[in-house]
Amino acid sequence: MEDYFSYTAKLFDPSSVNERPEALKGLRVLDFTHVIFGPTASRILGNYGAEVIKLELPFYGDLWRPATYWGRYWKHSNPIWHFVTQNKYFVSVDLKRAEAKDLIYRLAKSSDIVLENFAPGTAEAWGVGYSRLSEVNPNIIYLSCSTYGQYGPMRYFPGWDLLAQAASGVLSLNGFPGTDKYFKLPDYLGDFVPGNMGAMVLLMALYYRNKTGKGQYLDLSQTDSMMRVLPHFTYHSLTGENLGRTGHTDPAMIAASIFKTRDGKYLGLACATETQFQGLCDAMGKPDLFEDTRFSDYFNALKEENAEALRAIVTDWIKTKACNDIIALARNNGFAAAEVADDKMVCNDPWRLERGSVILFQDDMYGELALAGPSARLSKTPGRTKWLARPLGYHNRFVLKKILGLSEEELEDLEKKKVIGTYDDKPGLKPPVYYNLDKDPMYNYGREVAK
Amino acid sequence: MSVFKRKEKERVYTRYSTAGGGVSRWKETVEKLMTPEGRPEVLDDVMVLDASVSNFSGIIAASFFAEFGAEVIKIEPAQGDPCRKMTPFGKNIKGVGIPFILEGRNKRYMTLDLERSEEDREIFARLAQKAAVVIETFPAKTMDAWGIGYRQLSEKNTGLIYIGITPYGQYTQKAQEYVNFPDTDITTQAGSGLSAQIGDLPTEPEPYNWPLKAGMWMGWYISGLSAALGGMMALMYRQSTGEGQMIDVAGMDAYSSMTGFPASIGYTWEKSRPRIGVLDFILYPYGHWKSKDGLVAIAAPRDHDFRALLKILGRWDLEDDFKYTADRIPDIIDKAMELHREIEKETIKYTADELTAKALNYAMKAARSKWRGGGVPIVMKVMTPENTRQNKQWEVRKSFKEVEDKTLGKITVTSGFVKMTESPPQVKWVTTDIGKDNEYVRETYLKD
Numbered sequence: 001m002e003d004y005f006s007y008t009a010k011l012f013d014p015s016s017v018n019e020r021p022e023a024l025k026g027l028r029v030l031d032f033t034h035v036i037f038g039p040t041a042s043r044i045l046g047n048y049g050a051e052v053i054k055l056e057l058p059f060y061g062d063l064w065r066p067a068t069y070w071g072r073y074w075k076h077s078n079p080i081w082h083f084v085t086q087n088k089y090f091v092s093v094d095l096k097r098a099e100a101k102d103l104i105y106r107l108a109k110s111s112d113i114v115l116e117n118f119a120p121g122t123a124e125a126w127g128v129g130y131s132r133l134s135e136v137n138p139n140i141i142y143l144s145c146s147t148y149g150q151y152g153p154m155r156y157f158p159g160w161d162l163l164a165q166a167a168s169g170v171l172s173l174n175g176f177p178g179t180d181k182y183f184k185l186p187d188y189l190g191d192f193v194p195g196n197m198g199a200m201v202l203l204m205a206l207y208y209r210n211k212t213g214k215g216q217y218l219d220l221s222q223t224d225s226m227m228r229v230l231p232h233f234t235y236h237s238l239t240g241e242n243l244g245r246t247g248h249t250d251p252a253m254i255a256a257s258i259f260k261t262r263d264g265k266y267l268g269l270a271c272a273t274e275t276q277f278q279g280l281c282d283a284m285g286k287p288d289l290f291e292d293t294r295f296s297d298y299f300n301a302l303k304e305e306n307a308e309a310l311r312a313i314v315t316d317w318i319k320t321k322a323c324n325d326i327i328a329l330a331r332n333n334g335f336a337a338a339e340v341a342d343d344k345m346v347c348n349d350p351w352r353l354e355r356g357s358v359i360l361f362q363d364d365m366y367g368e369l370a371l372a373g374p375s376a377r378l379s380k381t382p383g384r385t386k387w388l389a390r391p392l393g394y395h396n397r398f399v400l401k402k403i404l405g406l407s408e409e410e411l412e413d414l415e416k417k418k419v420i421g422t423y424d425d426k427p428g429l430k431p432p433v434y435y436n437l438d439k440d441p442m443y444n445y446g447r448e449v450a451k
Numbered sequence: 452m453s454v455f456k457r458k459e460k461e462r463v464y465t466r467y468s469t470a471g472g473g474v475s476r477w478k479e480t481v482e483k484l485m486t487p488e489g490r491p492e493v494l495d496d497v498m499v500l501d502a503s504v505s506n507f508s509g510i511i512a513a514s515f516f517a518e519f520g521a522e523v524i525k526i527e528p529a530q531g532d533p534c535r536k537m538t539p540f541g542k543n544i545k546g547v548g549i550p551f552i553l554e555g556r557n558k559r560y561m562t563l564d565l566e567r568s569e570e571d572r573e574i575f576a577r578l579a580q581k582a583a584v585v586i587e588t589f590p591a592k593t594m595d596a597w598g599i600g601y602r603q604l605s606e607k608n609t610g611l612i613y614i615g616i617t618p619y620g621q622y623t624q625k626a627q628e629y630v631n632f633p634d635t636d637i638t639t640q641a642g643s644g645l646s647a648q649i650g651d652l653p654t655e656p657e658p659y660n661w662p663l664k665a666g667m668w669m670g671w672y673i674s675g676l677s678a679a680l681g682g683m684m685a686l687m688y689r690q691s692t693g694e695g696q697m698i699d700v701a702g703m704d705a706y707s708s709m710t711g712f713p714a715s716i717g718y719t720w721e722k723s724r725p726r727i728g729v730l731d732f733i734l735y736p737y738g739h740w741k742s743k744d745g746l747v748a749i750a751a752p753r754d755h756d757f758r759a760l761l762k763i764l765g766r767w768d769l770e771d772d773f774k775y776t777a778d779r780i781p782d783i784i785d786k787a788m789e790l791h792r793e794i795e796k797e798t799i800k801y802t803a804d805e806l807t808a809k810a811l812n813y814a815m816k817a818a819r820s821k822w823r824g825g826g827v828p829i830v831m832k833v834m835t836p837e838n839t840r841q842n843k844q845w846e847v848r849k850s851f852k853e854v855e856d857k858t859l860g861k862i863t864v865t866s867g868f869v870k871m872t873e874s875p876p877q878v879k880w881v882t883t884d885i886g887k888d889n890e891y892v893r894e895t896y897l898k899d
Contacts, residue, residue, distance in 0.1 A: 004592035007602065008622040012699060023688040048684050063753075069716060069724070069732040070782040079719040083711030118467075124477055125467035131476035149870070151481045152847040156464045158814055158829045162737055166748035169836035171739060173666030174649060176659065182739060182746060182833070183729065185665055186648035187710045196676050196709060201869045203683040204519050208493045208874045210690050216873035217480050224850050228868040229672040231539075232836035233851060234553045237863035239542050242837055248664055250637045251539040252550065258637070258646060258664055266662050268641030272505045272633050273533040298533075302541035331628075336618075336635040338642030338703070340662040343724055346644045346707045347717025351625040357704045358714045370718030372711040375673070375704060376681025377620070380696035381688045 011379045014356035022049025023381040027206075030104070030111040031055065031088070032095075032128065034062045036161070036188050037222055038117035038145045039084045040195025041202060045113070046087035047374060047383035053107065053399055054088040058421025059429075061092065061392040066428030075366055075432040082388040083371050091400070092393035092421050099419045101127055106404050108133045108140065113202055117145035120155045130217045139215040141205040145198055149221035161190030161222065168226035175245040182245070194225035196375070254301050255280060255314050258340065265323035266340040269314070269330070274298055279333035284317045363388040365435055391431045393422030398445040408446070464814040464827075480872060487849065487867055487875035492520020497686065498896075499523040499584040501558075502565060502575070505533040506588035506634045507668060508616050508702065510554045511675025512682065513586055517557035518876035521584075524892055526575065528564040531885050544859050547883045550668070553864055555881045559888035565597065572599050574897065579604045579611065581896050583689070584682055586614045590630045591621045601697040611695040612685040614678050618642070620701035634702045639670025644713040645706035652728040652784065660726065673705040730787050735779040736760065738791070739833055740798040746833035747803045749794070749810075751826070752776070759817065759826030763809045764797040803832035854881045 027050040031042040034056070046052040056062050062085075068078040093100040108114060114133055116123045123129040123144065130142040144150055147159025148167070157163075165171040165184050175182040198220050205216055227233070232243050243251075250256035254277045256270035271277040281290040295301040295310055318326060323339050330337035341349070347370050352358040356373040363369065366388050374383035400406045400420070414420045423429035437443045439450055499516045501523060503509020510525070510532075517523040525532070538548025563571040576599050579585055585604065587594055594600040594615075601613040618634045619626040640646050646662035653660050681698045689695055707713045716724060724732060731737040734752035741747075751760035754775060761767050773779050773790055781787035798806060810830040817825025834842070840863070845851055852866035859881070866878040 001602075004595045004600075004602075005622060005627050008591070008697075008699075011697060012622050021688070023684045044680070067733050067776075069712075069720075071777050071780050072720060074719040079715050080712055083715055119465035121463070121465060121468035129477065130480055134476070148844055149848055151484065152844040153461075154842075154844040156462065156468060157811070157831075158464055158827050159831070160737075160750050160829065162748050162750045163829055163831040166739070166746075166831040166833045167839065167842070169834055169839040170667065171748060171833050172746075172835045174663065175666070179659075180741070181651065181659060183649050183651075183663060184731075184738065184748075185669065186645070187712045187732075189669070189710070192710050193673065193676070196673075196680055197868065200515065200676070200680040200683055201871070203680070203687055204493045204874070204876075205871065207683070207686060207690060208491070210687075211496070212491075212873075214873055216871055217484070218872075219484055219870040220868075221848075224845075224848065224865075224868045227839065227845070227850060227865050229669065230667055230836055230865070231550045231553045232667075233840050233863055233865060235539060235542065235549045236837055236840065237861075238544055238549060238552070241542075242835060243539055243666075244835075246539075246664075246666055248658065248661065250635075250664060250668075252537045252548070252668075253635060253637070256635065256637045258641065258662055260658070260661060266641070266646070268635075268637040268646065268664070270635040270637045272537065272635050276633055298536040299538075299541035299543055302538070304540050307540070331632060334631055334633065336633040336638040338618075338638035340641045340646045341644050341707075341713070342647040343644070343713040343717035343720070344722065345717075346713035347715075351619065351623055352704075352707075352714075354623045354625075355620055355701070357701065357708060370714045372708045372714045373704075374681075375677035375700070375708040376614075376684075377699040377701075378681055378685055378696055379698070380694060381684065383684075 012377050017382045017384050021381050024048045024050040027051065027113065028111045029053065029113045029115065030107055032116035032118065032123065033145060034117065035064045036084060036191035037195050038115050038198065040192055041143065041145070041198030042115055043084050043086060044196065044199035045202065048381065052088045054085065054090055056090065056092045056392055058092045058094055058393065058418060059424045061423065061429050066426060073427045076427045076430060077366065077389060077432070078428045079369070082369060085389040086371070087386045089395040089399050090390045090393060091396055094419055095126055095128060097419045099414060099417065103400065103404065104128055105136045108136045111137065112141060112206070114140055114142045115145065119158060120146050120150045134215065139209060139213065141202060141209060141215045143198060143202055143218040143220060145194070145220050147222050149224060150219040161188040164190040164222035164226050168223045169230060169232060170226050173232070173245055176247045177245045190222055190226055193229065194220060194222040197225050249311065251302065251307065254298065255310055257311055259315060259318040261318055261323040261326060262320055263322045267323055267326060267337055268340065269337040271335050276335040280335045283329040283333045289313070359385060361385050361388070365390065366432065391423045392429045393420065394443055396420050396422065398442055401446045462815060464811055464818060466818040483872040484870040487870065487877065491874050493874045494519045494521035497521040497583040498581055499586065500526055500578055500582045501586045502526045503586055503588040503616065506616060507534055507537065507550065507636070507671045508634070508674035508678060509586045509588040510534060511672055512614065512678035514554045514556055515676070515679035516584065516682065518878065522559065523557065524559045524561050524888065526561055526563050526565070527885065528566065529562045529885065552859060552862060552881060552883055555883045556864065556878045557880060558882070559891065560885055561889050561892045562886040572597050575599055576604065578896055580608045582611065583686065584612045584614065586678065588616045588634065591615065591617050591626055592630065605695060609695060610689050610693050612682055612689060612698065614682055614698040614700065616674055616678055616700045616702065618702045621699040636668040636671040637664055639674060639702040639705050640664055642703040643670060643706040645669060648724065648726065650726040653725050655728070662726065670702065670705045673709050674700055674702050677705070727781060729791065730781040730784070733780070735781065735787060736794060740795045742798050742806055743800065743802045745803055747798060747806050748831045748833050749828065751828040755826035756828050759813055760828040763813050763828060764794065766793065766797055769793055806830045807832060852878050854878060856880070856882045858882070858884055
């Protein structure tokens, strides 16, 4: 039989991703969402072939277009917004206008999925909620994303990722016990985790609709979503105790902590099993530790005082070793260790580049940008990137002409009335300065462009 | 929270709402969301074999399928999956750790010793012919070498979706070199870029300024969620074509592939971000401060939100120096920390509930104002999980469930993380007894 790794290299070959079929081809998604939570859910559908039509307000656009890290733009765009909005169609319509609603109802008629993350109640009040769109299209699947959900006493409380972290208990769990040091989860995980859950539950609804013909309404709260990843409620109900903050350590695994090495690097290390712990004891040259009564049984080794004693021994050992030496020993002896990877290490890691976990994507408008690859690699229907973010209103003509069949006169009329529009001269909204939109066939869809 | 104590007309803090009646269809929709019990299950035609061992991300992936009605059979040797023992401070109920109990939702348990018994592998292969999904976390190529990998199982069951979860994946040079590397939550957090972004400022004393571990299994939950999401994508393709496929999840991708930040920032900035303590790279104010009775989270990042915050805190004097987002972003950390301390001088004067009420009152007025852009300063008490458990919001939303198991007794679990009108997720039971369903599985799936 063929060697396993040469078989899997072909099975997953990153260079042939674009030739493989798409799981969600033919699916149309009408996307009212903005910032990260909702857009992440629709981005994932777009990665797998769905046609995602992103609706934004003319001249303003998505709130996250101009909001980049430390105010640093890249080619007049927000570099981290590209990942969240790849493969989308950017249509800019003023939702509150009657003419815009007509366009939306027509789009909704041929859509499979609608997503929104306005403040609860807003979509209903604007006539683009589930009540109205399910009249237009009874089999529609409609996902509302919010911080606290569409019902319950807190439904109208405003919120973001941070507030979901606060209300779910997540924020209270990162930091050092006995100090006043608490830290929120970084990079809006309170949006990204629920966003990924959003994509998953939409697929659940779609799977159900394919079997029964029935659409439905989904109410996903980011606080509910973050609560799902905490064992703390169950822990409290069974032990009567609060787990609280646990610093650098993982109190559920043997010798698990973040450590500092002799060469000033940091690494995470843990033993998931007793066998792995034996491997660590051998690596430390202390095989007798494995027989020590304090650590001889898994539960016993996790008891606070025993775990602390063991961690002190491991800390002293790691202090004397270089990071790479520990990792080599871990590989040899079968325990887990990994260097703390920062942005640059992730971006330039040969393993990630070979695997397709980091992609150097070539875009027609922006040139090369490093993007993260999909979180799960599918052999037959892999996720892929087709294009990066586009200026506000970039696909107006394409979507309204090609999908809705609007005439040139109708388009002009809508533009004149400011029902549809494009970008203002603001970074994050406009194209890069070097790029000539007049020559862009997609932007000018249905109209002659100079070559 | 005290704002709920008095029975009063619902307060609306947003410009638009469905309050005061709304459409009857909307009421009907909410009524359906509020009564998830006994509704149809999405995956009632899907059988999942979870052969994962000493890796919780496999168990978590299987849980998502189980919540949506799949028949999930956890396969483990007679001595049990080592995951049963991974529990904070060794706390357990009759030898079973708490995370394992939480993820014991709707599961069936069968004992098969895939590592040691040829016969058990054959039984597994027979079961896999009836499965839609197999999940495993052995080192890459292990199952293949045993004759029960994707290659062999998919020969007869062409619709099989086979999910492998490992630290470095199923292909590439490094995956081969590190094939026996175990997967854990903390190495996943460290290796995928999470730890580097959480922890105190570089100027703070050691070890507080080291990279930190998130206080929950963020690495493993992301891997598990990614696996389930990938599995659902594959189930969609299977539903339309009948074809299965293999799915490869690498733990070391968890954080970086979910947020995309490390790759794109590493590329465009050509530097790595430092740890930034309680600050935020993009938004400010967006963090937590001390109040009279614990912490409050405050988000007022847009300029008009910030102005509103200064008004409710009575610190308009700060407006001049911190007027625009660009004045507040922490590229000059000292300046950002100065604003942080100034805000804390005010928040410490009030209780968390007082600050929340101030912000909500302001939001309510701003929402009614004819002037646009009144700003919405958002305040929320930083709750411990125990506070969260007591919050009326989650009682109304049935986000927790009490279940009773013969062996484990009464257990509180999170339930129904999403509300759906037709086919919501459910927690039907929670159980963990090893080999509990051996007989059932044999009767149901192995008779022919």
